[in-house]
Amino acid sequence: MSVHGTSRPVSVHDVRAFKDRGERFAVLxxxxxxxxxxxxEAGVPVLLVGDSLGMVVLGYDSTVPVTVEEMLHHTRAVxxxxxxxxxxxxxxxxxxxxxxxxxxxxxxxxxxxGAATAVKVEGAGPVVDLTSRLTxxxxxxxxxxxxxxxxxxxxxxxxVQGRSDAAADRLVEDxxxxxxxxxxxxxxxxxxxxxxxxxxxxxxxxxIGIGAGPQTDGQVLVVSDMVGLTAGRLPRFVKPYxxxxxxxxxxxxxxxxxxxxxxxxxPEHSY
Ligand code: KIV
Numbered sequence: 001m002s003v004h005g006t007s008r009p010v011s012v013h014d015v016r017a018f019k020d021r022g023e024r025f026a027v028l029x030x031x032x033x034x035x036x037x038x039x040x041e042a043g044v045p046v047l048l049v050g051d052s053l054g055m056v057v058l059g060y061d062s063t064v065p066v067t068v069e070e071m072l073h074h075t076r077a078v079x080x081x082x083x084x085x086x087x088x089x090x091x092x093x094x095x096x097x098x099x100x101x102x103x104x105x106x107x108x109x110x111x112x113x114g115a116a117t118a119v120k121v122e123g124a125g126p127v128v129d130l131t132s133r134l135t136x137x138x139x140x141x142x143x144x145x146x147x148x149x150x151x152x153x154x155x156x157x158x159x160v161q162g163r164s165d166a167a168a169d170r171l172v173e174d175x176x177x178x179x180x181x182x183x184x185x186x187x188x189x190x191x192x193x194x195x196x197x198x199x200x201x202x203x204x205x206x207x208i209g210i211g212a213g214p215q216t217d218g219q220v221l222v223v224s225d226m227v228g229l230t231a232g233r234l235p236r237f238v239k240p241y242x243x244x245x246x247x248x249x250x251x252x253x254x255x256x257x258x259x260x261x262x263x264x265x266x267p268e269h270s271y
Contacts, residue, residue: 068092097126144189160190
C-alpha cells in the first residue's frame with residue numbers, strides 16, 4: 001500500500017517499502033512548526049530536523065557547535081507540525097561520540113522529548129555498534145555517510161568524498177555494515193554519482209542522496225536552499241525551486257513603503 005494518500009503516520013516500514021517498490025521519494029529538512037506543516041501537507045514523507053539547523057537557523061559557521069538542547073527544541077516544534085510525515089532528529093556532534101551509553105541516552109531523549117520517530121547519526125566505525133544497540137532497543141536509526149559535516153575539521157572542509165577507488169570501496173562497505181546493523185535508511189552525502197549508485201545497489205535499505213547523483217532511492221535537500229531563501233553560493237547539488245528570498249524581500253519593502261505612505265492599514269484592515 002502506498003503511504004501517499006493515507007493519513008496514518010509514515011513508519012520505517014513505509015520508508016523501506018519505497019525501495020522495495022522502486023519508488024523514489026523526497027526528504028526535506030525542517031526546523032520549525034510552520035515549515036513542518038507546509039511540507040507535511042505537501043506530502044513529503046520524511047522530515048529531517050538536521051543539525052544544519054546550526055547554519056541555517058542559528059547562524060553558526062558549521063554544525064559542530066549545535067547542542068542536544070537546541071536540537072530538541074526544534075525537533076519538538078517540527079513534531080507538532082507534522083501530522084503524517086516521519087520526523088527524524090539529527091543527533092548533534094558530541095551527543096554520541098564519547099560512548100554508546102551517551103548515544104543511547106541522547107537518542108532516547110529525541111524520541112521521548114522531541115517526539116521524533118527516529119534519529120540520524122553520522123559516520124560508520126564505532127557508529128555501527130551504536131546503530132545495532134539502538135535498533136535492538138527500538139530506536140530506528142538513519143545512517144549518514146560520505147561527507148559527514150560534523151567531521152568537517154577532520155575532513156579539512158566540505159569536500160566530495162569517495163573519489164578514489166579505495167575510498168569508494170570503503171563507503172560501500174560502511175553502508176553495508178550500517179544496514180546490517182539495522183539502519184532503516186542511509187543518507188549518502190557529496191559523493192560521485194557512480195558511488196551513490198554502487199552504495200544503493202549494495203544495500204537493501206533505501207539510500208537518501210544529497211549530492212550523490214540520480215540513482216539513490218531518495219533525495220534530501222535543506223529546505224531553505226530548495227525554496228531559495230539561503231543567501232550566497234550554494235553547493236552544486238542544490239536546485240532552487242523558488243526564489244522565496246526575493247518574494248519575502250519584495251513583500252517587506254511593500255509593507256514598509258505602505259506604512260511610510262500611510263496606505264497601511266486601510267479601512268479594510270482596521271477595526
Ligand atoms: O543536517 C542536515 O540537514 C543533514 C542533511 C542535509 C542530510 O544532515
